[in-house]
Amino acid sequence: xxxxxxxxxxxxxxxxxxxxxxxxxxxxxxxxxxxxxxxxxxxxxxxxxxxxxxxxxxxxxxxxxxxxxxxxxxxxxxxxxxxxxxxxxxxxxxxxxxxxxxxxxxxxxxxxxxxxxxxxxxxxxxxxxxxxxxxxxxxxxxxxxxxxxxxxxxxxxxxxxxxxxxxxxxxxxxxxxxxxxxxxxxxxxxxxxxxxxxxxxxxxxxxxxxxxxxxxxxxxxxxxxxxxxxxxxxxxxxxxxxxxxxxxxxxxxx
Amino acid sequence: xxxxxxxxxxxxxxxxxxxxxxxxxxxxxxxxxxxxxxxxxxxxxxxxxxxxxxxxxxxxxxxxxxxxxxxxxxxxxxxxxxxxxxxxxxxxxxxxxxxxxxxxxxxxxxxxxxxxxxxxxxxxxxxxxxxxxxxxxxxxxxxxxxxxxxxxxxxxxxxxxxxxxxxxxxxxxxxxxxxxxxxxxxxxxxxxxxxxxxxxxxxxxxxxxxxxxxxxxxxxxxxxxxxxxxxxxxxxxxxxxxxxxxxxxxxxxxxxxxxxxxxxxxxxxxxxxxxxxxxxxxxxxxxxxxxxxxxxxxxxxxxxxxxxxxxxxxxxxxxxxxxxxxxxxxxxxxxxxxxxxxxxxxxxxxxxxxxx
Numbered sequence: 001x002x003x004x005x006x007x008x009x010x011x012x013x014x015x016x017x018x019x020x021x022x023x024x025x026x027x028x029x030x031x032x033x034x035x036x037x038x039x040x041x042x043x044x045x046x047x048x049x050x051x052x053x054x055x056x057x058x059x060x061x062x063x064x065x066x067x068x069x070x071x072x073x074x075x076x077x078x079x080x081x082x083x084x085x086x087x088x089x090x091x092x093x094x095x096x097x098x099x100x101x102x103x104x105x106x107x108x109x110x111x112x113x114x115x116x117x118x119x120x121x122x123x124x125x126x127x128x129x130x131x132x133x134x135x136x137x138x139x140x141x142x143x144x145x146x147x148x149x150x151x152x153x154x155x156x157x158x159x160x161x162x163x164x165x166x167x168x169x170x171x172x173x174x175x176x177x178x179x180x181x182x183x184x185x186x187x188x189x190x191x192x193x194x195x196x197x198x199x200x201x202x203x204x205x206x207x208x209x210x211x212x213x214x215x216x217x218x219x220x221x222x223x224x225x226x227x228x229x230x231x232x233x234x235x236x237x238x239x240x241x242x243x244x245x246x247x248x249x250x251x252x253x254x
Numbered sequence: 255x256x257x258x259x260x261x262x263x264x265x266x267x268x269x270x271x272x273x274x275x276x277x278x279x280x281x282x283x284x285x286x287x288x289x290x291x292x293x294x295x296x297x298x299x300x301x302x303x304x305x306x307x308x309x310x311x312x313x314x315x316x317x318x319x320x321x322x323x324x325x326x327x328x329x330x331x332x333x334x335x336x337x338x339x340x341x342x343x344x345x346x347x348x349x350x351x352x353x354x355x356x357x358x359x360x361x362x363x364x365x366x367x368x369x370x371x372x373x374x375x376x377x378x379x380x381x382x383x384x385x386x387x388x389x390x391x392x393x394x395x396x397x398x399x400x401x402x403x404x405x406x407x408x409x410x411x412x413x414x415x416x417x418x419x420x421x422x423x424x425x426x427x428x429x430x431x432x433x434x435x436x437x438x439x440x441x442x443x444x445x446x447x448x449x450x451x452x453x454x455x456x457x458x459x460x461x462x463x464x465x466x467x468x469x470x471x472x473x474x475x476x477x478x479x480x481x482x483x484x485x486x487x488x489x490x491x492x493x494x495x496x497x498x499x500x501x502x503x504x505x506x507x508x509x510x511x512x513x514x515x516x517x518x519x520x521x522x523x524x525x526x527x528x529x530x531x532x533x534x535x536x537x538x539x540x541x542x543x544x545x546x547x548x549x550x551x552x553x554x555x556x557x558x559x560x561x562x563x564x565x566x567x568x569x570x571x572x573x574x575x576x577x578x579x580x581x582x583x584x585x586x587x588x589x590x591x592x593x594x595x596x597x598x599x600x601x602x603x604x605x606x607x608x609x610x
Binding site (some may be wrong): 077141153154156157158159160161163164165167168171172175176178 | 309310311331332333335336337338340342344345346347348355356358361362403404406409415
């Protein structure tokens with residue numbers, strides 16, 4: 001079992017990441033292993049343009065995750081009150097951005113928001129909107145899955161004690177959903193941090209997220225600098241996910 | 255917004271249906287203020303649906319539900335001012351015991367100082383005062399149920415709904431909690447209690463009156479003694495206590511079980527009609543006596559203090575609970591049974607007399 005796991009895990013997941021990590025410290029890679037160890041790429045990857053891009057990515061991902069979480073949770077809560085057929089229809093609608101290629105979502109966002117009165121083209125907001133559209137599906141799915149698992153007995157007990165529906169939502173249902181909400185937030189954040197294809201079609205010059213920078217670096221042949229930026233992206237994402245998972249373990253009750 | 259509800263519960267022709275499937279059929283039932291009414295029946299009998307109609311979680315297709323003289327049929331659950339305890343406790347896992355108990359009071363915006371005293375009071379009453387700072391997951395099943403009861407009592411409801419509150423507990427805990435509930439009701443004599451259960455012992459022990467339900471319908475309603483001594487029909491006889499139900503033909507001053515003539519009070523039954531004779535097993539004696547039945551022993555169960563005999567009498571199986579026998583008869587041996595004429599009740603014949 002373990003042997004099979006290692007056999008699949010190493011080449012598929014670990015090796016590519018190790019290669020990127022190795023390349024980020026190298027000045028050239030012509031033999032089996034990279035050579036000429038240096039930290040110069042990291043110096044470049046953590047200041048100026050790259051630092052700016054990291055901030056851009058973080059702000060975009062946080063904003064998109066929060067928007068997606070709000071919209072997705074709201075929709076899931078509303079859908080839970082609907083009949084079975086209409087709930088299915090709503091679920092399908094929310095999964096649509098996943099089924100459609102993200103390039104198409106990017107193009108659609110570009111076309112939709114290039115005309116007044118909703119002229120977002122050329123602003124950072126169009127990137128945030130596109131990311132929100134792309135990740136809301138995940139937020140909606142994980143919250144509605146958690147909602148179906150949530151025992152209705154809690155909300156009913158609360159109602160019988162005299163709590164209005166809003167009070168029940170705020171004090172009972174949302175706290176019980178918190179573990180799923182933070183899990184969904186982490187997923188949305190990670191997806192937004194790595195989003196490239198839709199972003200490529202939309203980003204204005206003053207709002208360049210990190211994946212675009214990595215793409216640009218590798219495109220012009222600066223593989224090692226690109227690798228260093230990629231490691232920075234990876235580290236930043238993992239750190240945030242780790243922080244989110246800390247919240248999650250503190251909020252899980254059983 | 256919290257209406258104190260006093261004055262009991264009244265079901266006025268309440269019918270509940272899911273997708274055209276009638277689960278509660280025109281229930282008429284009045285629970286007097288301060289009374290403990292048990293809704294007793296097998297699963298699917300509509301007893302829980304009746305309780306949920308009072309709580310407001312099911313809406314009747316027709317009929318009205320009254321709390322006191324207030325028609326609450328169209329009222330959402332949180333405006334009804336009732337306390338409810340369910341089988342699975344439903345304690346909020348993210349709150350401490352004291353926060354759980356305070357929940358209803360905080361939802362009603364009761365001043366903080368009063369919340370504190372009333373939470374302490376409710377926990378004291380259920381013997382859970384020492385556990386206020388714990389989380390529900392740190393408590394045993396019986397303790398969780400006590401907290402659930404404290405939580406329901408903290409809002410001082412006029413009506414308390416208990417939905418199979420002891421079913422999730424093991425047998426020993428159950429009898430302890432049963433005594434506990436009886437004590438609580440003595441301390442709170444003004445609270446009207448509707449107690450849903452499938453356990454006849456709980457109903458007989460706790461209830462002032464029992465409403466027996468079967469297949470969405472109310473089959474009988476009366477004090478435990480009435481239902482036990484003079485059940486109105488075979489279903490009630492078999493569900494409230496054990497019963498021998500024998501198909502008989504009504505005679506002039508007795509009844510005929512096959513060829514055997516039995517002396518019983520025929521009441522208003524018409525001679526020649528078929529009827530069901532109900533005799534409790536513990537009122538059937540072994541040996542010769544009035545209303546003698548002879549048959550062969552089919553099965554013998556030793557239950558410590560008693561022996562239960564299953565005797566085949568003219569094709570019918572008769573149960574008898576007798577004091578432990580020193581020399582019990584063997585299987586297949588001929589056995590005589592008897593019962594006093596006053597211990598038998600003649601019931602109207604039913605299509606399926608032996609369904610239980």
